[in-house]
Amino acid sequence: MAQAPPADKRRLILDAAIRVFARQGFHATRVSDIADEAGVAYGLVYHYFSSKDEVLNELFIERWSLLLAAIEEADKTAVSPREKLGAVATFIFESYRHDPELMKVIIVEVTRAANSFGRTHLEEIRRAYESIAKIVADGQASGDFRGDVAPMFASMSFYGAIEQLLSGWIFGTIPASDADFDQARDLLVTTICDGLEPR
Amino acid sequence: MAQAPPADKRRLILDAAIRVFARQGFHATRVSDIADEAGVAYGLVYHYFSSKDEVLNELFIERWSLLLAAIEEADKTAVSPREKLGAVATFIFESYRHDPELMKVIIVEVTRAANSFGRTHLEEIRRAYESIAKIVADGQASGDFRGDVAPMFASMSFYGAIEQLLSGWIFGTIPASDADFDQARDLLVTTICDGLEPR
DNA sequence: CTGCCGATTGACTGGTCAATCAATGGAGGT
DNA sequence: ACCTCCATTGATTGACCAGTCAATCGGCAG
Numbered sequence: 534m535a536q537a538p539p540a541d542k543r544r545l546i547l548d549a550a551i552r553v554f555a556r557q558g559f560h561a562t563r564v565s566d567i568a569d570e571a572g573v574a575y576g577l578v579y580h581y582f583s584s585k586d587e588v589l590n591e592l593f594i595e596r597w598s599l600l601l602a603a604i605e606e607a608d609k610t611a612v613s614p615r616e617k618l619g620a621v622a623t624f625i626f627e628s629y630r631h632d633p634e635l636m637k638v639i640i641v642e643v644t645r646a647a648n649s650f651g652r653t654h655l656e657e658i659r660r661a662y663e664s665i666a667k668i669v670a671d672g673q674a675s676g677d678f679r680g681d682v683a684p685m686f687a688s689m690s691f692y693g694a695i696e697q698l699l700s701g702w703i704f705g706t707i708p709a710s711d712a713d714f715d716q717a718r719d720l721l722v723t724t725i726c727d728g729l730e731p732r
Numbered sequence: 733m734a735q736a737p738p739a740d741k742r743r744l745i746l747d748a749a750i751r752v753f754a755r756q757g758f759h760a761t762r763v764s765d766i767a768d769e770a771g772v773a774y775g776l777v778y779h780y781f782s783s784k785d786e787v788l789n790e791l792f793i794e795r796w797s798l799l800l801a802a803i804e805e806a807d808k809t810a811v812s813p814r815e816k817l818g819a820v821a822t823f824i825f826e827s828y829r830h831d832p833e834l835m836k837v838i839i840v841e842v843t844r845a846a847n848s849f850g851r852t853h854l855e856e857i858r859r860a861y862e863s864i865a866k867i868v869a870d871g872q873a874s875g876d877f878r879g880d881v882a883p884m885f886a887s888m889s890f891y892g893a894i895e896q897l898l899s900g901w902i903f904g905t906i907p908a909s910d911a912d913f914d915q916a917r918d919l920l921v922t923t924i925c926d927g928l929e930p931r
Numbered sequence: 932c933t934g935c936c937g938a939t940t941g942a943c944t945g946g947t948c949a950a951t952c953a954a955t956g957g958a959g960g961t
Numbered sequence: 962a963c964c965t966c967c968a969t970t971g972a973t974t975g976a977c978c979a980g981t982c983a984a985t986c987g988g989c990a991g
Binding site: 563564565575576579583584585 | 977978979980981982
Binding site for chain 2: 560641645646647648649655659662681682683685686687689690691692693694695696697698700701704706707716717720721723724725726727728729730732
C-alpha cells in the first residue's frame with residue numbers, strides 16, 4: 534500500500550520548529566511548542582530527534598551545507614573574483630528572501646550564538662570563511678586584488694558585513710524591500726571589491 | 733569609621749559576572765556561580781540587582797554608553813571621514829584588547845543575541861549605527877565618499893565587519909596577536925574607506 | 932483473522948534554578 | 962547600653978521543562 538502522502542512527520546516537525554524558533558528563539562521554545570505547532574504529539578518529537586538540540590542541529594546542517602556548496606560553485610563557475618563574491622552575496626541574500634524565518638534561526642541561534650549552540654558548529658562555520666578567503670587569495674594571485682590584505686580578514690569582514698545587514702532586516706533596524714535587497718548586495722560587493730582592488 | 737575599602741560589593745559582583753559570563757555564557761551561568769566567583773552570598777546578588785538579567789543589562793549599558801561617547805568624540809575631533817572611522821575602529825579594537833572578557837560578553841550575549849536579550853537594547857544599538865551612518869553621510873556631503881551608498885548600509889557593514897573580526901579572535905578562528913589587531917584595523921579602515929571613495 | 936512492528940500518544944518524573952525571605956551581623960548614633 | 966538601619970547570609974520554595982515510557986493505533990503479511 535503506497536501511503537500516497539506519508540505525511541512526513543519528521544519534515545513537519547522541522548518546519549514547525551523553524552517557525553517557532555524564529556518567533557520565540559530557541560531557548561524560549563519548549564518542545565511542546567514545536568509539537569503543538571506541528572500538530573503532533575509531544576513524544577513524537579523524540580521519536581524523530583534525540584533532543585531539542587538535535588532539531589536545531591538538523592536545520593543548521595541542512596542549510597549550511599547548501600551555503601558551502603554555493604560558495605564552491607561560485608568559485609568554480611564565475612570568472613572574476615568580483616563576480617565570485619557577488620555570487621556568494623547573492624546566494625545569501627536570496628536565501629534570506631526565500632525563507633527569512635529559517636535564515637533568522639540559523640543566524641540568530643547558531644552563527645551568532647557562538648557560545649551556547651554555535652560552539653558545536655564552529656568548524657563548519659569556519660569552513661565557509663575559508664572558502665571565501667580562498668576566493669580572495671586567488672584574486673590576489675591574479676592581481677585583481679591588492680596583496681596586502683590577509684585573505685581571512687577580508688573574508689570575515691565580507692561575511693560579517695552581510696550578516697549584519699541581514700540582522701538589520703531581521704530586527705527591523707533597516708527597511709527591507711526587494712529594492713533594498715538588491716541595492717544592498719550591489720553596494721556591498723562594489724564597495725568591498727573596490728576596497729580590495731590595487732590602488 | 734571609614735571603611736577604607738568599602739569593598740564595593742556591587743562592583744565586585746559585576747566584575748565576577750563578567751568573568752563567569754565570558755567563561756560559560758549567560759544562559760549557562762547560575763546566579764550562584766556569580767555569587768561564588770564574587771565570594772559573596774547568593775542573596776546579595778538580589779540585594780543589588782533585581783534579576784540575573786539586570787546584571788547583564790548593567791554591564792551592557794555601562795559599556796555601550798562609552799562606545800556611543802567615543803563615536804561622538806571621533807566625529808567631533810577627527811577631520812576627515814577616514815580618520816573618524818579609523819578612530820571608531822580603534823576604540824572598539826582597543827576595548828577588546830583592554831578587556832576581552834567584557835567585550836566577549838557584550839558582543840556574544842547582547843549584540844548578537846538580539847533576540848532573547850538584546851531586544852531590549854535594540855534602540856541603543858541602533859543609535860551607534862546611526863552615529864556611524866552620520867559620519868558616512870557627512871563624508872558624502874563633503875565629497876570624500878561616493879554618494880550612491882546608503883549611509884546606514886555602509887555603517888552596518890562597517891560595524892558588522894568589525895564585530896566579525898572580534899568574534900574571530902574571541903573564538904580563536906583567527907590568531908590574535910598585537911600585530912594582528914593593528915593590521916586588522918588598518919586594513920579594515922583602508923579597505924572600507926577606499927571602497928567608499930568616489931571612483 | 933491474527934500477530935507483528937513501527938508510528939503515535941501524552942501523562943509523569945527528576946532535576947534544575949531563579950527568586951524569596953526570615954534571620955544574623957555590625958556600624959553609627961543617642 | 963541600646964536601638965536602628967542596612968548589608969549580608971543561605972536554606973527553602975515554587976515553577977518550569979526536557980526527556981522517559983507504557984500504552985494505543987493501524988497497516989500489512991501470512
